[in-house]
Every structure is written in C-alpha cells, then in structure tokens.
Amino acid sequence: MESVFTPYASFGGGLLIGFGAVLLMLGLGRILGATGIMSGLVFAENAAEVSWRAAMVVGMILAPGLISLVTGQMPELSVPVSPIMIVIGGVIVGLGASLGSGCTSGHGVCGLSRMSARSFVAVPTFMLTAAITVFLIRHVFGA
Amino acid sequence: MKLIYALFTGLVFGVGISISGMINPAKVFNFFDIAGKWDPSLAFVMGGAVIVTFIGYRLVWHRDAPIFGGGFQLPSNRTIDARLVCGSALFGIGWGIAGFCPGAAIPALGTGRWEVVLFLAAVTVGFFLRRLLAPAQPHAKVASS
Numbered sequence: 001m002e003s004v005f006t007p008y009a010s011f012g013g014g015l016l017i018g019f020g021a022v023l024l025m026l027g028l029g030r031i032l033g034a035t036g037i038m039s040g041l042v043f044a045e046n047a048a049e050v051s052w053r054a055a056m057v058v059g060m061i062l063a064p065g066l067i068s069l070v071t072g073q074m075p076e077l078s079v080p081v082s083p084i085m086i087v088i089g090g091v092i093v094g095l096g097a098s099l100g101s102g103c104t105s106g107h108g109v110c111g112l113s114r115m116s117a118r119s120f121v122a123v124p125t126f127m128l129t130a131a132i133t134v135f136l137i138r139h140v141f142g143a
Numbered sequence: 144m145k146l147i148y149a150l151f152t153g154l155v156f157g158v159g160i161s162i163s164g165m166i167n168p169a170k171v172f173n174f175f176d177i178a179g180k181w182d183p184s185l186a187f188v189m190g191g192a193v194i195v196t197f198i199g200y201r202l203v204w205h206r207d208a209p210i211f212g213g214g215f216q217l218p219s220n221r222t223i224d225a226r227l228v229c230g231s232a233l234f235g236i237g238w239g240i241a242g243f244c245p246g247a248a249i250p251a252l253g254t255g256r257w258e259v260v261l262f263l264a265a266v267t268v269g270f271f272l273r274r275l276l277a278p279a280q281p282h283a284k285v286a287s288s
Binding site for chain 1: 145146147148149150151152153154155156157158159160161162163164165166167168169170172173175176177178179180182183184185187188189190191192193194195196197199200202203204206208209210211213214215216217218220221222223226227228229230231232233234235236237238239240241242243244245246247248249250251252253254256258261262263264265266267268269270272273274276277
C-alpha cells in the first residue's frame with residue numbers, strides 16, 4: 001500500500017506532540033509516555049495517579065473527532081494487516097514496551113529530549129527491530 | 144482544573160499524532176520499508192517532537208515545581224540491562240507486525256475503528272504477560288517512561 005510523503009504535516013504534528021509533552025511536564029511534572037499512562041490505568045494501583053491519566057486519555061481520544069469537525073474528515077488510517085497480526089503484534093508491543101519501560105513517546109520523544117542514556121539504547125533498538133520485522137514480512141515472506 | 148489541563152494536554156498530543164501520520168499503520172509500515180515503498184515522513188515527526196521537547200523541558204525545569212505541584216518526577220533508573228534491550232527489541236518487533244504503537248493507538252480509538260480496539264486489548268494482555276513472566280525488580284520502576 002502506497003502512502004504520500006507528508007513532510008510538513010508530519011513535522012507540524014511532531015511539533016504538537018512535543019508541545020503536549022512539554023505541557024505535561026509544566027503542569028504535572030511527568031514524562032509523556034503512552035505505555036506508562038496506559039499501564040497506570042490498566043493496573044490502577046495508585047488511585048491518585050489514575051484520574052489525570054484518564055483525563056489525558058479522554059483528550060487523546062477526542063482528537064480525531066476535533067480534526068474531523070475542523071477539516072470535515074477523520075485522519076487517514078488504513079490497516080493493511082489481518083486481525084491475527086494485530087493481536088500478535090499488540091501482545092508483543094505490550095510485553096516489550098512494559099519490559100523496556102517505554103515506547104515511541106516515552107523513550108523516543110521524552111527520553112531522547114532528556115538525554116537519557118537508557119533511551120539512547122532503547123530507540124535505536126526498537127527502530128532497528130521494527131525495520132527488520134517489516135523487511136522480513138514484506139520482502140522475505142512476501143506478505 | 145488539573146484534570147481539564149490533563150485533558151487539554153492529551154488533546155494537543157492526540158491532534159499531533161493524528162496530523163503527523165503516526166496514527167496510520169500504512170504510513171508506519173512504509174516508514175520502515177526502506178527497501179520498498181519508503182515514506183520518510185515519520186522521521187519529521189520525531190524531529191519536530193524532539194526539538195520542541197528538548198527546548199521546552201529545559202525552560203520548564205527552570206521552575207521550582209510543576210504548576211499543579213508534586214515536583215518533577217523523572218525516571219531514576221539509569222541501568223542499561225537486558226530488560227531494557229530485550230523489551231525495546233520486542234516492542235519494535237510488535238510495532239513492525241501491527242503498525243500501531245500505544246501513543247498512536249490511543250488517539251486512534253477516536254476514529255472508531257475496531258482494529259484499534261483489538262490492538263489495545265492485545266497490548267493489555269501483553270502488560271499482564273510481562274507481570275507474569277518478568278515481575279518488576281526492586282530497582283526498576285516499570286513503565287515510568
């Protein structure tokens with residue numbers, strides 16, 4: 001499936017993602033990591049930490065609707081993989097992001113910006129394994 | 144007020160994810176498909192996000208405390224260990240299989256697509272599996288970043 005090169009929209013979206021991360025640090029003093037936010041809600045072991053995470057998730061979920069209100073259409077989203085691949089990939093994402101204490105947002109955006117040594121290991125690691133996985137699936141197994 | 148602030152923060156992040164193309168698995172696959180239909184857009188996402196966060200964090204840290212108090216809570220774990228490397232390697236494999244990462248999938252829920260619900264349910268199973276297979280070590284504050 002082809003996708004259009006969108007440097008300006010992607011850069012602009014990236015600026016907003018960074019702005020969101022800075023807002024969270026400014027207001028609540030936290031790293032914006034989607035894995036931490038989600039697992040904090042799933043396990044809900046600390047009640048004081050649940051409400052702000054829930055509010056953030058509500059804001060995140062409202063975003064595509066807001067975009068569709070303003071532009072008249074939902075953001076483009078196509079899933080060129082089968083449900084079984086979504087499930088397998090999802091379980092591995094949850095296991096890996098939890099074990100490695102972070103994902104694209106926590107390590108990628110916030111960790112690199114903090115100059116965290118752990119994130120400088122994590123980010124090249126997951127970028128490389130993702131690229132190898134896509135290469136194997138598309139060009140070796142030919143899916 | 145704190146919750147409205149958190150909701151607004153989530154909205155800003157979610158709009159960024161949506162506009163950037165991170166929300167779209169087809170685009171994620173093509174970003175990684177250097178040998179095929181390479182679409183380098185997502186490098187611009189990471190670039191833009193890190194520039195703003197790098198500068199913004201340093202401005203924010205001039206303050207004594209966050210607006211709503213509680214101090215700046217930064218991950219204290221500095222250990223580069225097998226958990227970090229294996230976890231990150233696995234995360235990349237899963238991302239390359241499904242095309243979603245958690246930060247993209249949560250806003251993607253708002254599009255109402257069933258694939259997103261399925262993905263996040265599977266991620267939740269993965270969280271439980273991690274607890275079962277590799278319980279947190281005393282020094283490791285899990286998923287703090």
